[in-house]
Amino acid sequence: MTYGAGQTASMLEDPPAVDGRTAARLLRSEYGLDAVVSELRSERDRNFLAAADGRRLVVKVSNTGDDADQIAMECAAMEHVAVVDPELPIPRLIPGTTGKLVTTVQAADGRAHLVRVITVLPGEVADLTALPSWFAAGFGVIGARLTRALQGFGHPAAHRRLDWDPRHVAELRPYADHLPDVRRRAPMHRLLDRFAGLDEATRELPASALHGDVTLSNLLLAEDRICGVIDFGDMHHTARVAELAISLTSLLRESGDDLWADARRFLDGYQQVLPLEPAEVELIGELVLARSAASVLISAWRAPLYPDNEEYLTSLVAGSWRILDQLGDLGATELAQRFHRICGTSRVASVPDPTLLVRRKAALGGELSPLFYRRPLQVVRGQGPWIHTADGRRYLDAYNNVPVVGHAHPAVVQAISRQAAVLNLNSRYLHPHVVELAERLVASMPDGLDTCVFANSGSEANDLAWRMARVVTGRDGAIVADLAYHGVSEATAAFSTNTYPASARPSHVAVFEAPRNAEDDGIAAAARVRAARAALRTAGHDLALLAVDSVFSSAGILTPRNDFMQGLQDTARAAGGLFLADEVQAGFGRGGRNLWRFQDFGLTPDFVTLGKPMGNGHPVAALITRREIADAFTEVDEYFSTFGGNPVSCVAALTVLDVIEESGLVARSGEVGAELRGRLEALVPDLPVRGQGLMVGVELAGAADFAERLRDHGVLVGTTGPGGGVLKIRPPLIWTAAEVARFVAAFQRAMG
Incomplete structure (x- = not known):
C-alpha cells in the first residue's frame, strides 16, 4: 500500500515520468543488462x-516524495532480513556495475528519481476469491517471522509518521467529511472519538522498524505455501501489534x-513464532478497526483527486466497511475479550x-x-531492548550489556537452536565454527595479536592471562586500577579491588589511581605505575601484569586521555611487565568508534580478554594474545576448558559479530550514545555525565534511590563508582x- 507515505504532499506527487525505454536504457548503462x-x-x-x-527483475523508480534516506532504509532492512532469516522469501537487491544498490534516472520532466533493481520471486499475487484453507495460518507465520527478523533493525528514517499507521487514525478526521455516503460520516466521527487514545495506548508495547504493509497484495503464493513478501516502501517504526493488525485487517476484508x-x-x-503479550492482544481489535477506518477515509479523500485511478484507490473500501460493520458495534471491552479468548491470554496480568x-x-x-532492587523483579522474558516481568509490566533495559544485540535476538536464537540440534562437543575435536570465530577475532585485532584461546567467562579469560603473564615474566605481581573489577576466580577476585577494602588487598596486587580528572595525562600515568610497582617490590613481588578495564566501569565510567592509557601500557612494558586490555564490558562496539575500546587509545596490548556480550548471553569468552606468549606458556603448563569454545557457543558468537557488522551497531552506538549524553547534559546541566558510546555514567547523590525511582518509571539501570554514586547506563x-x-x-519523571 505505497500510497500514504506519511506526508500529504508526498501522497499527491505524480508518478515518475519514466517509460519502459528509459528503464531499458538504465539497465544497460548502470547494470550491464540487455532486457525486455x-x-x-x-x-x-x-x-x-x-x-x-x-x-x-523489477526496476523500481521511486516517487520524488520518497527521499534518499527512506530508500536507504528499505535497502538496509532487506539486507538485514536476508542475514537474520535467510529462508524468508523476500526480494534480493541487485547491485549495479559499480556495486551500488541505488542509482538515479532523469525523467522526461527533468526530475531525478532514485532507482533500485530487485529479483522477482516465484509465485503469483493471492487470488482473493479463492484463498486456500491453509492460507490464514501461513499468513500469520510469515508475518510473525518478518516482524521477528526486523526486531533488531533500526534506522533514523524509520521515525516517520504514515497516514496508514492505524495508531494515528484519529488524525484523519478531516477526511470523514469526504465520505461519499453522507450517512456514514457521523458514525465515523464517533468511531474516531473512540480511537483518540490509541496512539498513547501503544507506546508501552514492543515496537521496532517494521515492514508496514504485509498485506494480501504484497504476498506471493505458490501451490501450497506463501513464497514471497514484497514492497518495503511503507517501512516505519511502529508497535508490533499495529503491524499485526495491518496484516489481519487485510485478511479479514476477504473473510x-x-x-x-x-x-x-x-x-x-x-503465535507459533511470536507469542503475544496480553497488553498487545487487548488492542488487536481496536487496531483492526482503526486500519479499516484509515482505508475508507484515505480512499474517500484521494479517489476524487485521481478519477482515472478510482477503481484501484477504492478497492479496499467494501471489505473495510464490512469489518467496521461487523466489529464496530462491539465495545472495546467485548472486542478485547474475544481476541483474548482466541489468543489464550487473559485481561488480568499474571501474578508473580x-x-x-x-x-x-x-x-x-x-x-x-x-x-537488584528493594522489590526484586521476577523476570519472564526479554525481547530486543525490553525485559518483561511476571506482573505483566515491560521495562526498558538500560543496564544489561550481556545481550549486546538485544534480548533474544532472532538470528542468535536461531543459530544456537540449529547448531544445538546437530552437535555440541568440546573443542579438542576439529570444527569449522571454532576455527572461523578464532580467525575473525584475530583479524579484528592489531598486528601481533594472532592467537585466540576460548573460555566460558571473562573471569576465566582474565585468569588465564594472569597465568601466562606469570610464566612468561617469571614474576608474580599485578597492578590494577583502584575500584577495578576483573572477575570472580580466586586470582581475578584479588584484582577486583572494588569488592573489598584496601586493608584486605593481597600483597601481590598494587593499585594506581584511576583517571578522574582531565589533567590526568601520560606523565601522571607513568608516575602512578612506577609508584605501584615500587609497592609491589617492597612487598617482595615484581610486575608481571598490568590489567585495565578500558572504560573504568567500576571506578565510575571514566573517559581517560589517550596519553594516560598509553602511559600505563608503556610504563608497564618498560618495567618488564605485560599489558592486558579487559574488554569484557567495553568491547563489541560499545564505545561507538571501534569494535574494541582499547583501539580508541591506539594501544597494542599483550592480552585482550572478551566475555559477557560475546555470545549475547551464551557462555563464551576469549583471550587473544601473541603466539610467543602462548608458546612460552605451553612449554611449562597447559590449558583446556571442556566447553570453552564449543560449536554452539561459537556459532552464537559468530552471529553476534554478523549482526553488529550488518546492522552497523558500532556506529549506531556512537550516534545514539552521543544523543543520550547530550540530552542528559541538557536535562541535568549541574551533574557530571560521562562516557563514550553506549557506556554512560551520571554521577549524583542518592544514585541507588534514583535507580529505584527509574525502575518505578519502567527503566532499569545500575549503579557503580565510589560508594555506588554513579548511575550505570549500558x-x-x-x-x-x-x-x-x-x-x-523516564529520567525527567524520576527527578520529580
Whole structure:
C-alpha cells in the first residue's frame, strides 16, 4: 500500500515520468543488462518488469516524495532480513556495475528519481476469491517471522509518521467529511472519538522498524505455501501489534462470514513464532478497526483527486466497511475479550509467585547471591531492548550489556537452536565454527595479536592471562586500577579491588589511581605505575601484569586521555611487565568508534580478554594474545576448558559479530550514545555525565534511590563508582532515538 507515505504532499506527487525505454536504457548503462521491459501497475512509483539473462527483475523508480534516506532504509532492512532469516522469501537487491544498490534516472520532466533493481520471486499475487484453507495460518507465520527478523533493525528514517499507521487514525478526521455516503460520516466521527487514545495506548508495547504493509497484495503464493513478501516502501517504526493488525485487517476484508475463524487461524500461526503479550492482544481489535477506518477515509479523500485511478484507490473500501460493520458495534471491552479468548491470554496480568523469593533465599543463600532492587523483579522474558516481568509490566533495559544485540535476538536464537540440534562437543575435536570465530577475532585485532584461546567467562579469560603473564615474566605481581573489577576466580577476585577494602588487598596486587580528572595525562600515568610497582617490590613481588578495564566501569565510567592509557601500557612494558586490555564490558562496539575500546587509545596490548556480550548471553569468552606468549606458556603448563569454545557457543558468537557488522551497531552506538549524553547534559546541566558510546555514567547523590525511582518509571539501570554514586547506563546496542527519548522522559519523571 505505497500510497500514504506519511506526508500529504508526498501522497499527491505524480508518478515518475519514466517509460519502459528509459528503464531499458538504465539497465544497460548502470547494470550491464540487455532486457525486455514492460510496465507494472503502481500508483505513486513507476515499476517495470525486466527479463534479462534468463532472470526476471523489477526496476523500481521511486516517487520524488520518497527521499534518499527512506530508500536507504528499505535497502538496509532487506539486507538485514536476508542475514537474520535467510529462508524468508523476500526480494534480493541487485547491485549495479559499480556495486551500488541505488542509482538515479532523469525523467522526461527533468526530475531525478532514485532507482533500485530487485529479483522477482516465484509465485503469483493471492487470488482473493479463492484463498486456500491453509492460507490464514501461513499468513500469520510469515508475518510473525518478518516482524521477528526486523526486531533488531533500526534506522533514523524509520521515525516517520504514515497516514496508514492505524495508531494515528484519529488524525484523519478531516477526511470523514469526504465520505461519499453522507450517512456514514457521523458514525465515523464517533468511531474516531473512540480511537483518540490509541496512539498513547501503544507506546508501552514492543515496537521496532517494521515492514508496514504485509498485506494480501504484497504476498506471493505458490501451490501450497506463501513464497514471497514484497514492497518495503511503507517501512516505519511502529508497535508490533499495529503491524499485526495491518496484516489481519487485510485478511479479514476477504473473510466474509468466516471473520472470526480466519482471525483464529491467523493468530494461531502468528503465535507459533511470536507469542503475544496480553497488553498487545487487548488492542488487536481496536487496531483492526482503526486500519479499516484509515482505508475508507484515505480512499474517500484521494479517489476524487485521481478519477482515472478510482477503481484501484477504492478497492479496499467494501471489505473495510464490512469489518467496521461487523466489529464496530462491539465495545472495546467485548472486542478485547474475544481476541483474548482466541489468543489464550487473559485481561488480568499474571501474578508473580509470592513464594519465589523465600525459596531463592533458602536454596541460593541471601547475601551470597543478592538481587537488584528493594522489590526484586521476577523476570519472564526479554525481547530486543525490553525485559518483561511476571506482573505483566515491560521495562526498558538500560543496564544489561550481556545481550549486546538485544534480548533474544532472532538470528542468535536461531543459530544456537540449529547448531544445538546437530552437535555440541568440546573443542579438542576439529570444527569449522571454532576455527572461523578464532580467525575473525584475530583479524579484528592489531598486528601481533594472532592467537585466540576460548573460555566460558571473562573471569576465566582474565585468569588465564594472569597465568601466562606469570610464566612468561617469571614474576608474580599485578597492578590494577583502584575500584577495578576483573572477575570472580580466586586470582581475578584479588584484582577486583572494588569488592573489598584496601586493608584486605593481597600483597601481590598494587593499585594506581584511576583517571578522574582531565589533567590526568601520560606523565601522571607513568608516575602512578612506577609508584605501584615500587609497592609491589617492597612487598617482595615484581610486575608481571598490568590489567585495565578500558572504560573504568567500576571506578565510575571514566573517559581517560589517550596519553594516560598509553602511559600505563608503556610504563608497564618498560618495567618488564605485560599489558592486558579487559574488554569484557567495553568491547563489541560499545564505545561507538571501534569494535574494541582499547583501539580508541591506539594501544597494542599483550592480552585482550572478551566475555559477557560475546555470545549475547551464551557462555563464551576469549583471550587473544601473541603466539610467543602462548608458546612460552605451553612449554611449562597447559590449558583446556571442556566447553570453552564449543560449536554452539561459537556459532552464537559468530552471529553476534554478523549482526553488529550488518546492522552497523558500532556506529549506531556512537550516534545514539552521543544523543543520550547530550540530552542528559541538557536535562541535568549541574551533574557530571560521562562516557563514550553506549557506556554512560551520571554521577549524583542518592544514585541507588534514583535507580529505584527509574525502575518505578519502567527503566532499569545500575549503579557503580565510589560508594555506588554513579548511575550505570549500558543498554543493548540496538537502542535507537526512540529508546533514548523514552529513557530521558523516564529520567525527567524520576527527578520529580
